[in-house]
Amino acid sequence: MTTFDTDGITLEKVRENVWEIPQDGEMRVPARVLASEALLEQISDDKTLQQLKNTAHLPGIRKYALCMPDGHQGYGFPVGGVAALDAEDGCISPGGVGYDINCGVRMMKTNLTYADLDGREEELVDALFANVPSGLGGGGVVESGIETIEAILDRGMEWALEEGYATPDDLAHCEDEGVRPDSDPSTVSQKAKDRGKNQIGSLGSGNHFLEVQRVTDVFREDVADAYGLSEDRIVVLIHCGSRGLGHQVCTDYLRKIEKRHGDLLAELPDKELAAAPAGSELAEEYYGAMCAAINFAWVNRQLVMHRTREVFERVFGRDWEEMGMELLYDVAHNIAKKETHDVEGEERELYVHRKGATRAFPAGHPEVPTAYREVGQPIIIPGSMGTGSFVLRGGEHSMTETFGSTAHGAGRVMSRTQAKNEFWGEDVRDDLRDQDRVYVKAQSGATVAEEAPGVYKDVDEVVRVSDALGIGDKVARTFPVCNIKG
């Protein structure tokens, strides 16, 4: 048997791209890493594998604790982690969702081609940067009072539709149609609401960005046709989350759960795995608050997209409808959701935690929007400023292998601190412009250094593994034209 040994953890090769840490000690299930050997080398560089083993100790975890090909260490759970915890006798854990609740990404199409932008990149990037709020702190597309924030938390994209910021098609092309009905705004603290109310429609900082891209490759023509993608077409990618509101929800419930469920926590190998038992008051409250933050993040991305349509209208002097600026799809990659899955021949309701992992439902699944039902759910995997991004579709093995999930991005290979020592923001920006014709504009040079292409894993390899496993299949590749970030 082929094994991979690292720091006292041995992984057994189950088959190509599938590695297993056997159940051992207090682990309730085995752990699985879905990666090539090259990616596994990188994954084993930090605490990811130990964290993955730790998550296998959670009550009610089913089948395996999973790590996607882009996995790296996070708070308690790995980023790139999928954990399905039974909704009846298991638990729910804020660390399995992450601080940025419903961090996610959406792709908007256009009928413009790269030639239409030629020579106007600078003008476009300046206009986007001037009009789409970004960076740390406050300032969004809309400023709101408490009634508005409550409505957003309660109704998500339906609020945006009522207020004229969204069309019915925008909702149809969003995971969960942009609404989590299980939201309970009363479980979101005043402090969280206060932090969110002047951040509605804002990118934030870190790895969040808005990017104008061109489609460079199509790998599956029939699926690309169904998605309306073709070579040379311009698309817009928006990557952001629930800002200070989601962060505060995570902090609030970690503290509450640590306090009230210390007995459960004492049995777990890491304090960062704090979890509320299924059926407990805090499990219900956290789920309601998390769903509210999820609704907030969808509205956030919707308002950024709405503003982007306006900017394109001004720059190109045409209506957005005329430019075909339709939402392809919006995926969440930091969420937990009650879903029903087959577990050893039995249908079980599970809290599927996807932290840095994307839902990847296959063709025929009832939750895939009608327009894409025959080809599978679109998956959007952002890469770096220098390597581009991918569109995939849910693969036929995702339900049996990963509770309907795949990777979410390239994954970092160096810390932000290390990146700032390694790179200088202005040099990164100049090189991208002069060598790759990528126009970057950011609030802070440090952010550009932190997000330099060299800090990321090879997104091609991440996507190749997803495709080879049949959990998310390659559909198209894009390359950046303009990028704005905090």
Add this chain to the structure above:
DNA sequence: ATGTTC
């Protein structure tokens, strides 16, 4: 990720 340190 984050009013960038509980």
